[in-house]
Structure formats: structure tokens, C-alpha cells
Amino acid sequence: MKTLRLILGDQLSRQISSLRDISADTDCVLICEVWEEARYVQHHKKKIAFLFSAMRHFAQELRQAGITVLYTKLDDAENTGSLQREVQRALQQHPFERVIVTMPGEYRLSDIISSWQDNFGVAVEQREDDRFLCTPQEFADWSKERKQLRMEYFYRDMRRRYNVLMNGNKPVGGKWNYDQQNRNPAKPDLTIPQAFSAPIDAITQEVLKLVEQKFSAHFGDLQPFYFAVTRDDAIKVLHQFIQERLVSFGDYQDAMVQGEPWLFHAHISFYLNCGLLLPLECVHAAEQAFYNNQAPLNAVEGFIRQILGWREFIRGIYWLKMPEYAHCNHLNAKAPLPDFYWTGKTSMNCLRQCVLETKQNAYAHHIQRLMVLGNFALLTGVAPKHVNNWFLSVYADAYEWVELPNVNGMVLFADGGLVASKPYAAGGSYINKMSNYCKECAYKVAQKSGEHACPFNYLYWDFLARNRTKLENNPRINMMYKSYDRMGEEKHKNIAKMSSRFLQNL
Ligand code: FAD
Ligand code: DLZ
Ligand code: SF4
Numbered sequence: 001m002k003t004l005r006l007i008l009g010d011q012l013s014r015q016i017s018s019l020r021d022i023s024a025d026t027d028c029v030l031i032c033e034v035w036e037e038a039r040y041v042q043h044h045k046k047k048i049a050f051l052f053s054a055m056r057h058f059a060q061e062l063r064q065a066g067i068t069v070l071y072t073k074l075d076d077a078e079n080t081g082s083l084q085r086e087v088q089r090a091l092q093q094h095p096f097e098r099v100i101v102t103m104p105g106e107y108r109l110s111d112i113i114s115s116w117q118d119n120f121g122v123a124v125e126q127r128e129d130d131r132f133l134c135t136p137q138e139f140a141d142w143s144k145e146r147k148q149l150r151m152e153y154f155y156r157d158m159r160r161r162y163n164v165l166m167n168g169n170k171p172v173g174g175k176w177n178y179d180q181q182n183r184n185p186a187k188p189d190l191t192i193p194q195a196f197s198a199p200i201d202a203i204t205q206e207v208l209k210l211v212e213q214k215f216s217a218h219f220g221d222l223q224p225f226y227f228a229v230t231r232d233d234a235i236k237v238l239h240q241f242i243q244e245r246l247v248s249f250g251d252y253q254d255a256m257v258q259g260e261p262w263l264f265h266a267h268i269s270f271y272l273n274c275g276l277l278l279p280l281e282c283v284h285a286a287e288q289a290f291y292n293n294q295a296p297l298n299a300v301e302g303f304i305r306q307i308l309g310w311r312e313f314i315r316g317i318y319w320l321k322m323p324e325y326a327h328c329n330h331l332n333a334k335a336p337l338p339d340f341y342w343t344g345k346t347s348m349n350c351l352r353q354c355v356l357e358t359k360q361n362a363y364a365h366h367i368q369r370l371m372v373l374g375n376f377a378l379l380t381g382v383a384p385k386h387v388n389n390w391f392l393s394v395y396a397d398a399y400e401w402v403e404l405p406n407v408n409g410m411v412l413f414a415d416g417g418l419v420a421s422k423p424y425a426a427g428g429s430y431i432n433k434m435s436n437y438c439k440e441c442a443y444k445v446a447q448k449s450g451e452h453a454c455p456f457n458y459l460y461w462d463f464l465a466r467n468r469t470k471l472e473n474n475p476r477i478n479m480m481y482k483s484y485d486r487m488g489e490e491k492h493k494n495i496a497k498m499s500s501r502f503l504q505n506l
Contacts, residue, residue, distance in 0.1 A: 003027045004096040006087060008109075009037065009051045010399055011102055012058040013231075013275035014065075017127040018102040024066045030090050031059050032072035036082040040108075041389055044220035045211050046227070046362040047396040053207040053229040054274055060203070061230070070094075074210060084112055091120055098123040105129075105273075106400040107322040131278055132315055133158065133308065139316030149317070149418060152177065155309030164283055164304060165290070165297075172290075177305065178250065178298035185434050186255040186263070193244040195262040196237045197226035204229055219342055219394060221360050227270060227396065234268070234276035241266040242285050242294070250299035254367045256350075256435035261357040265365045266303065269397035272311075279307050311402070317409060317419055318401045326400075328408055329384050330416035331467050337377070337386040338506045348455060349441035350431050351376060362396035367434065369395075374411030375426055379459040380503060381466070384414045422476035425463055428454035449494055455502050462499035465492065 005018050007029055019029070033052055052074070059069045072079050072086055080086055087099060103126050104110050110126070117124040128135055134142075142157065143149050156176050159165060165172040200208075204225065211222055228234045248264040255263060271277040283304050290300040318325065340346035344355040354368045364373065369391070377387045384407065392403045409419025428445040432438040438445040438454070447453040464471065464480055472481045484492075 001026070001097045002095060004087070004090055004094070004099045005029045006083070006099060006101040007031045007058070008083070008101075008104055009033075009055055010105055010274045011129075012054055013131060013278065014061075015131065015278065016102050016275060017130050018100045022067065024068070028068045028070050028090070028094065028096075029059075029062055030070045030072075030087065031055050032079070032083060032086040033074040034072070034079065034082055034086060035074070038074070038215070041393045042218050043215075044359075044362040044394050044396060045215050045218050045222040046220055046225065047394075047398070048215055048218070049204070049207050049211040049222060049225060050227045050229065050270060050362070050396050051274060052210070053204040053227075054276060056203045056207065057230045058275075074214065083109070084116070087116065088120060091122060096122065098125065100125045100127065102127050103129045105402075107318075107326075108400070131275065132312060133162065133279055134312045134316055136316065136319035139312075140320055143316070143320055148421075149313075150421070151309055151313045151419075154313050154316070155305055158308045158312060159304075162280070162283070162308065164287055164308060165301060173297045173301075176301075178301045181298040182250040182302050183254040183434075184251050186252055186257045186260075186436075190252070190257075192257075192260055192263060193240075195226070195267060196228065196233075196240050197224075198228045198233045200225060219359065220362055228276065231276045234271035237271065238266070238268055238277060238282060238285060241268065242289050246286060246289055246295040246299055246303060248299065250296070250302040253302060254371075254434055256365075256367055256372070256431075256437065258349075258353055258436050258440065261361055261363065261365070263365060267363065270363075272307075273397050273399055273402065279311065283307055314405045314409075314419070315401050317405045321405075321415070321418070325408060325415065326388075326404060328414045328416070330414050331381070331412070331470060333381040333412065333414070334383050335381045335503070337382050337390055338380075341373070341390050347442040348376075349443075350435065350437040353437055358394050362394065364395070369406075370411060370424055371426055371430060371434070374407070375424065375456070376459075378412055378423060378425055379456070379463040380506070381463075384408055384412050387412060416470075417474070422474055423471070425460055426456070427460035428456040431456065449498060453498070458495045458498045459502065461487075461495045465495070 005022060005027055033055065038048055059071045062069050070090055080089055099116065099122060101113060104113065113126055142154065159171065208222060208225060228237050245264045252264045257263065268277055268282060272279060286300050286303045289295045290297060340351065341355060344352050344359060346352050350372045354364055354372045358364045388404060388407050391407050392398045392400060405419055408414040410424065413420060413423040432445045443454045444452045445454045448457050461484055464484055471477050
């Protein structure tokens with residue numbers, strides 16, 4: 001049956017379910033660069049360039065394998081501007097009898113695709129995205145049996161299911177989780193391996209020109225461009241991580257160092273999320289490194305937990321709770337997003353560094369996102385919709401399925417505790433412990449009051465006070481209310497005054 005197989009920008013894998021039974025004789029693959037996807041949020045320039053270049057390289061790879069590809073470039077004269085209209089155009093131009101597409105990563109698109117069969121009058125098959133290791137149905141079944149959904153228990157089941165780091169039915173080393181050995185601040189004399197930099201070929205060159213011309217108003221630095229845009233190069237990134245960084249991944253997972261955006265992280269989320277890498281190959285590569293004595297268990301287990309545990313758990317939550325999840329706002333946060341998230345213009349050094357690195361790289365590591373950029377938005381009560389818009393725009397690995405539960409669940413506690421058992425709120429001392437940002441800050445991290453006091457210090461207590469009715473019965477946080485109460489009324493007034501003055505000046 002002559003079939004049109006639609007490949008979205010984050011489905012660039014030969015293993016994807018929509019290509020599984022492709023016939024080179026009868027079928028065509030459709031890949032399209034469209035304004036609607038490129039602009040539904042103001043994506044970082046590097047993210048657009050990365051995806052367009054990876055899409056063009058993937059089309060080239062398919063053609064080399066003898067597959068016919070209908071490829072719409074953004075500036076093609078006939079480009080209709082949306083995925084829906086591009087599919088319609090292909091159906092008008094060629095006698096396809098059906099359309100096959102793998103389930104998209106965002107609810108909004110899944111909703112649109114569900115209407116195509118009726119709208120276009122051809123059979124439309126949406127297939128499971130089996131790049132993931134737990135289907136939405138399996139996650140829903142798992143969640144039904146539980147009062148509370150905790151990543152740790154989900155992760156243990158995934159370890160058993162995929163037989164990863166297992167000794168029969170026991171975890172290797174006797175423990176499921178080695179986080180107690182992780183989370184060290186960086187030592188001053190640490191040698192950090194150089195991050196991967198991919199070569200720029202003619203395809204990427206053309207895309208960079210296009211993005212410079214068409215998206216000049218978008219946030220972010222386009223140059224220098226160093227992302228891998230082919231599977232071969234993405235595999236090199238993975239191997240470089242396994243060889244050079246994994247050994248210290250656990251130790252410095254939560255560390256932040258000024259001027260060192262990449263540290264010992266893997267930098268593979270861009271590739272995993274668009275299909276250039278597959279999760280199980282990353283998990284197996286790390287597991288093998290442990291058995292080869294290349295990396296210790298705390299590092300390997302910690303890394304595997306991120307992919308087999310957190311990544312799948314987060315996706316499970318997304319599909320379980322959408323579409324309502326996009327609108328949750330448990331703490332009733334209403335503030336606008338401060339302008340410095342786009343400009344980096346703030347005298348708070350931690351925030352300035354994290355925003356400027358995000359602008360440069362379309363990347364920040366987990367603790368920068370959670371404990372600096374996210375923490376500030378949480379403490380100051382920025383409305384979830386603004387925080388989500390920012391996180392979805394600025395990171396090259398951001399798609400709603402993964403961005404939204406991280407923001408609404410992990411950062412903002414907007415889901416009331418579905419993802420995180422308590423808000424990840426912290427004062428300046430946490431940032432000072434895990435980074436060297438405070439040394440170069442206009443504020444003094446040790447000061448709790450006065451003009452030069454670190455704003456995180458009073459904003460933290462103000463956040464707790466403002467949200468008392470919703471948080472004080474949380475057993476993981478109620479001790480902090482006891483500390484707050486012990487401070488006495490005078491201090492409470494001062495905290496409220498400093499916070500309100502700070503927020504007014506934002
Ligand atoms: P590493 O630290 O090396 O971890 C390895 C891999 O584990 C990552 O590549 C990623 O695939 C996976 N992983 C780790 N933590 C998470 C997590 N919490 N959720 C899902 N996967 C995880 N990740 C995204 O891929 N896209 C996003 O849009 C995104 N938005 C985030 C927003 C906020 C507010 C926070 C706190 C986290 C967000 N994350 C997101 C999770 C995490 O920060 C990134 O996956 C990670 O920083 C990517 O860098 P890395 O590849 O070097 O990861
Ligand atoms: C993010 C993105 C961008 C910037 N551009 C395109 C595009 O032009 N064509 C396309 O097929 N996909 C693009 N994407 C990725 C989609 O937005 C992604 O498939 C959905 O968000 C579902 O995850
Ligand atoms: Fe950030 Fe406060 Fe440290 Fe400045 S003193 S870098 S604002 S934590």
C-alpha cells in the first residue's frame with residue numbers, strides 16, 4: 001500500500017516505529033521545516049539550527065539508503081508553514097493510500113494528528129514511540145497500583161525489567177541508589193575534559209545562514225555552533241562521555257563552576273530527544289563501562305538512573321496527566337518572568353552566569369536549571385506559564401513532554417507534589433556550597449539582611465511564609481517552619497520588607 005511516512009523533527013531515527021516496515025518501492029518519507037513548529041515558542045537560534053541541520057542530514061541518510069524523501073525547506077516557495085498543511089499538500093500531489101506517523105512528543109500535535117483521518121479522508125496510523133522504554137499505557141498501569149508516584153520505585157522496576165545493573169533479582173553492589181556518595185562541590189584544581197565539537201559541513205553552513213536571516217530576533221547565540229547533527233557524531237559524543245567524563249559524573253553531578261558549563265555531564269539530551277541516540281544504548285554503554293572497571297558504581301548507577309528512571313518517569317507523568325497538567329498552579333503563582341532571564345542583566349552572579357551560558361549554548365546542566373534558574377522563579381512566585389515558556393524556548397533539548405513535568409513538577413511544585421515530594425526551594429548557602437558563583441557576586445551570601453544580603457536568603461523565608469497553608473503540613477518541609485517561627489516577629493517583618501522591596505525593583 002503506497003504510504004506516506006511523516007517524520008517529525010524529533011524523530012530522526014532509522015529505528016523509529018513509523019519507518020519499521022517501509023517499502024522503498026512504494027513509500028515516501030515526509031520531513032518538513034515549518035514556521036508553525038519553529039515559532040510556537042521563540043526557540044533558541046541554536047536549537048532551530050541544530051534540528052534543521054539534523055533533519056537535513058537524516059533526509060540525506062535515508063536517500064542514500066534508497067528511500068524517497070519529500071523534504072520541505074523552510075524557505076521553499078510552496079512551503080505552507082504547518083505540518084498539517086504539508087501533509088495535505090503531499091496527499092494532494094501523490095496518490096498515497098495511508099499516512100503513518102509515530103506518536104509525537106507533545107499533546108498539542110497528537111491532538112491535531114488525531115483529526116487527520118477524518119479531515120484528509122485517508123487512513124492515518126499513529127504508532128507507539130518505542131524509542132521510550134515504558135509506554136504511556138504501561139506507566140498508567142504502574143501508577144494505578146500506587147497512592148504516591150515516586151521515581152525511585154519506578155526506577156527499581158525498570159532496572160528489573162531491563163535487567164540493568166542486576167545480580168539476579170538484587171541490585172549490583174547491594175543498593176539501588178548511590179546518591180549519598182554523589183553531590184560533591186567541585187575541587188579548585190579539577191581538570192575538566194574538553195567538550196565535543198562537531199565539524200561544520202555545507203548542510204550545516206546553509207542552515208546557519210537561514211537561521212541567522214529568519215530568526216535573528218530569537219534568543220540565543222548561533223555561533224559558535226558545535227552540536228553533532230548526525231547519528232555518527234552523536235555516538236562519538238556518547239563514547240567520549242563514557243571514556244572521559246563518566247568516571248566523575250556521580251561525584252560532580254550537582255557541582256557548578258563559573259565558566260565551565262559542561263563539567264562531567266553527558267551532553268546527550270539533545271541527541272536522545274531528537275532520535276540521534278537511543279536510551280538503551282546509552283544505558284548499556286555506561287553499564288559496560290562499570291563491568292570493564294572504567295567507572296565506579298556511584299557514577300554509573302547515577303547516570304543510568306537519569307535515563308532509565310527520571311527520563312521515563314517524567315514522560316510517563318506527562319502523558320498520564322495531560323492536558324490538565326499544563327494548567328496546574330498549586331501555589332497560585334502569578335508574577336511575570338523577570339527580564340534578566342532573556343538578557344542576563346542582573347547583579348546576582350549565579351543567575352547571570354546561568355542565563356549567559358544558556359544564551360551561549362542552549363544548554364545548562366540540571367542543577368543550574370533546578371537550583372538557580374528554577375529556584376529563583378519558585379521563590380519569587382513566577383507564574384508557571386511564563387516559566388514553561390522560557391524553559392521550552394531556550395534549551396536545545398526542550399520538548400513539552402520533558403520540559404513541562406520538570407518545570408511544573410520538579411521546580412515549581414505546581415502539581416502539588418506529584419513529581420517532587422517537596423519544593424526544591426533553597427537559600428544562598430546551597431548555591432554557595434555547590435558553586436563558586438558567590439565569590440564574584442555583588443551580594444554577600446553570608447548576609448541575611450541589609451542592602452548587600454544575598455536575595456535568595458530572605459526570598460527563601462518569604463516563600464515559605466507566603467505559602468504556609470499549602471506547605472507546612474508537608475513532613476519534608478515542616479521543620480523549616482519551626483525554624484522560621486523561632487526567628488520571631490521582628491525578623492519576619494524584615495524578611496517581608498526586604499522581599500517586597502526586592503520584588504518591586506525587579
Ligand atoms: P546528564 O546530567 O548527563 O544526564 C543524562 C541524561 O539523563 C540526560 O541527557 C537526560 O536525557 C536524562 N535526564 C536527567 N535528568 C532528567 C530529568 N529530570 N528529566 C528527564 N531526563 C533527565 N531535560 C530535557 O531533556 N529536556 C528539557 O526540556 C528539560 N528541561 C528541564 C527543565 C528543568 C527546570 C529541569 C530542572 C530539568 C530539565 N531537564 C530537561 C532535565 C535535565 O536538566 C537535562 O536532561 C540535562 O540537564 C541534560 O543534560 P545532559 O545530557 O548533560 O544530562
Ligand atoms: C522544535 C521543532 C522545530 C524548531 N522545528 C520543527 C520543524 O520545522 N519541523 C518539525 O517536524 N519539527 C520541528 N520541531 C520539533 C517539533 O516541534 C516536535 O516534533 C514536536 O514538538 C513534538 O515533540
Ligand atoms: Fe547567587 Fe546569592 Fe551567591 Fe550572589 S551571593 S551568587 S545571588 S547565591
